[in-house]
Amino acid sequence: MAKSLIVKPNSALKNKTGSWRTFRPEILLDACIGCGTCAKVCPEGTIALAKINGQTKARINYDYCKGCGICAAECPVKAIIMKPETK
Numbered sequence: 001m002a003k004s005l006i007v008k009p010n011s012a013l014k015n016k017t018g019s020w021r022t023f024r025p026e027i028l029l030d031a032c033i034g035c036g037t038c039a040k041v042c043p044e045g046t047i048a049l050a051k052i053n054g055q056t057k058a059r060i061n062y063d064y065c066k067g068c069g070i071c072a073a074e075c076p077v078k079a080i081i082m083k084p085e086t087k
């Protein structure tokens with residue numbers, strides 16, 4: 001039987017998607033208000049909130065970020081910028 005090329009749902013944590021990126025999101029920590037919108041909309045679930053110097057900020061796990069830009073588009077204070085990936 002032929003092997004399926006379709007990736008199983010919810011398999012992102014097994015399949016690192018970071019190498020797919022042509023653009024890389026960067027969080028402007030001074031601007032981030034820690035609202036968590038980016039973490040909710042990221043299709044890879046690769047953004048988490050963390051305490052940095054006592055303030056809640058977004059943090060991206062680049063092993064799984066595929067550079068889709070949804071987080072940057074949805075951030076209410078434009079605290080995420082997309083930059084060309086340099087590898």
Ligand code: SF4
Pocket residue numbers: 027031032033034035036037038039057058074075076077078079080
């Ligand atoms: S959506 Fe923007 S302001 Fe909200 S946590 Fe993410 S980066 Fe910070």
Ligand code: SF4
Pocket residue numbers: 025041042043044045046047060064065066067068069070071072
């Ligand atoms: S660019 Fe896409 S995959 Fe990467 S952190 Fe933002 S929403 Fe998630």
